[in-house]
Amino acid sequence: MITILFCLLFLRATLAFRNETVSPGQSCTCEAFLPETVFPMGELELLEKSSVQISHKLELEISKIEMFESKLTIYMEKTLNLTVLIGIMENNPDSYTELQIQEVKIQIKQIEALVVELKASIELSSTVLVSIRKEVTAMIVILTQLETTYDKNLVLLTRREYIKLQEKLEECERRHNEIFNPNIGSCNRGFISRVSKPIISHLNAHLNAGHRYGGWGKDSNPLAGSENMYWYSGSSSTLVSQVSVYADYYRLIMRQSMKTHELYTSRDWRGVGNNYIVRGNTLYYQYREPFSMGKYNMTSQTAVYRVVPSASNRFSYFYSASQNLDFAADENGLWVTYATDASNGRMSLGKIDEEAFALKEVYETNIYKPSVGNTFMVCGVLYATRSVDIKTEEIFYAYDTHTRKESYVSIPFEKFQEMYVYLDYNPIDQKLYMYNDGYYVSYHLWFHQNKNKAQLLI
Ligand SMILES: *[C@@H]1O[C@H](CO)[C@@H](O)[C@H](O)[C@H]1NC(C)=O
Ligand SMILES: *[C@@H]1O[C@H](CO)[C@@H](O)[C@H](O)[C@H]1NC(C)=O
Ligand SMILES: *[C@@H]1O[C@H](CO)[C@@H](O)[C@H](O)[C@H]1NC(C)=O
Secondary structure, rough: OHHHHHHHHHHHHHHHHHOOOOOOOHOHHHHOOOOOOOHHHHHHHHHHHHHHHHHHHHHHHHHHHHHHHHHHHHHHHHHHHHHHHHHOOOOOOOOHHHHHHHHHHHHHHHHHHHHHHHHHHHHHHHHHHHHHHHHHHHHHHHHHHHHHHOOOHHHHHHHHHHHHHHHHHEEEEEEHHHHHOOOOOOOOOOOOEEOOOOOOEEEEEOOOOOEEEEEEEEEOOOOOOOOOOEEEEEOOOOEEOEEEEOOOOOHHHOOOEEEEOOOOOOEEEOEEEEEEEEOOOEEEEEEOOOOOOEEEEEOEEEEEEEEEOOOOOOOOOOOOOOOEEEEEEEEEEEEEEEEEEEOEEEEEEEEEEOOHHHHHEEEEEEEEEHHOEEEEOOOEEEEEEEEOOOOOOEEEEEEEEEEEEEEEEEEEEOOOOOOOOOEEEEEEOOEEEEOOOEEEEEEEEEEEOOOOOOOOOO
């Protein structure tokens, strides 16, 4: 009985490794050979197959988007032509017959109908993209599990396929987003209305479950030629000792950094708190000693710091210690949030003059920093999050620096793991970047069409 059991186990192990040297039939007198981990080849093959399928679906979506783009160009030209024609007619109303005017009206109706049709197809394609995104995310989770449990090299090939897939998806979403939302960089829209499902890109570059502290993202004001650059910093503690930069998304996922900047060598430029951002190839972070705002220029590879007199290091965010100064960048520039002793831990928001690297304006809010998960800025509005449960986070607060008004809102979103130490918005792609217990996670955002419209709860 035991021999048969071992035999079955052995067979399973053998088949799993596709070991051709042992033929299953004759090896039943086998010794009890059990590899430590049975590599799930089947699962990997399944992943490869679905990668191909998803890739086909994406090709289809890309061709649709190309069609949308060309249709849009034609509609725009037609609208332009009609506008010109109507202008001419208005100037000489008497020289046109009723028939000619009817003709123009019909043309306008036609364009209207075409626009409605295009809108419907774009919406349909948007749902398809969301479902593809879900599939890819599920696959990445499986891949990451395989990668942490089994030999990394065996998973590598499949991972490459998935990176290509993700890149294709990114491109598809970007172009789709451009049709929907051509105003990246503009702030002519309302508050955030919705946050997408979490998009998981990666597990920390150190491939180490202990690296729960860190951050990742893109430069919010990239130097010319560095538009595709990504950065990552991670650690097993809240100390910030290095930051790595990657030429593009592919290299980020392949863990092929362009350079790793060490903040702790013969001198000590280390930071704490993982609330940094990268802007203009410069890391803005909480300087460790003295407690101050730090600025490490990755171009000149030098650091400077500025003490914020009223900032207190007694108040951190909910999930992690030492998060006293949190940097953010949006369409309007660079910001820092902190709490003060005078306000008993309520948050202040400072606008940073980037040239002088000094606060030029301070806004006082009424939220108590230790209850806040994290904050980020979009178009001069501070958003604060808090935990709802282990899978759900919520944007619960917004402070508009234009009106100096605050409002309580409720925009729940899913998180992948319970704890996160990093959350920031990037105005370049209007996405949120999160470092969620070692995972690189991002979110798309939706905004209210009308300015000044928020879902007010008070
Ligand atoms: C395949 O079989 C050979 C010969 O029995 C053995 O040396 C080798 O370790 C096996 N490979 C795996 C991956 O189990
Ligand atoms: C717009 O007008 C130009 C010049 O009259 C013409 O060549 C072009 O075909 C028109 N475009 C459309 C889409 O009707
Ligand atoms: C970083 O250093 C470079 C080279 O000295 C300089 O041109 C650039 O303005 C600096 N960037 C910032 C944000 O200070």
